[in-house]
Amino acid sequence: METDVRCRVYTLIFGYESHITLMFPKREETSMAETSYELYIMPGCPYCRRVTTWLDEHGINIPLKDITTDHDAEQTLIAVGGKRQVPCLFIDGVPLYESADIIEHLSKIFDC
Numbered sequence: 001m002e003t004d005v006r007c008r009v010y011t012l013i014f015g016y017e018s019h020i021t022l023m024f025p026k027r028e029e030t031s032m033a034e035t036s037y038e039l040y041i042m043p044g045c046p047y048c049r050r051v052t053t054w055l056d057e058h059g060i061n062i063p064l065k066d067i068t069t070d071h072d073a074e075q076t077l078i079a080v081g082g083k084r085q086v087p088c089l090f091i092d093g094v095p096l097y098e099s100a101d102i103i104e105h106l107s108k109i110f111d112c
């Protein structure tokens with residue numbers, strides 16, 4: 001791991017001089033963690049298709065969760081989002097409903 005802060009602490013233990021090097025991660029490594037996205041959808045849902053078509057047009061790949069075949073995903077959507085409505089974009093686990101809001105959010109994030 002690269003470090004930008006090194007702190008050497010010299011101690012005297014049992015009469016022998018030794019040192020400890022403390023290593024801290026660079027600031028960027030901790031703040032640039034990638035955001036996770038998951039799009040909860042249902043086949044045949046026109047609002048979902050609106051979002052997935054927009055994603056396709058912009059070459060953006062986001063993992064899809066089909067709540068009609070993935071029971072756990074359906075339960076997660078209801079438990080976390082509070083309702084069984086798709087599309088819903090989970091951004092680092094935080095739900096965003098409404099196709100127009102999802103597209104608006106993604107267009108800002110991906111600058112397109």
Ligand SMILES: N[C@@H](CCC(=O)N[C@@H](CS)C(=O)NCC(=O)O)C(=O)O
Nearest residue numbers: 045046047084085086087098099100
């Ligand atoms: N205004 C919402 C409408 C979303 C909507 O009505 N989705 C339907 C599916 S097409 C839904 O989730 N209905 C709830 C259900 O089927 O349980 C949007 O644009 O995302």
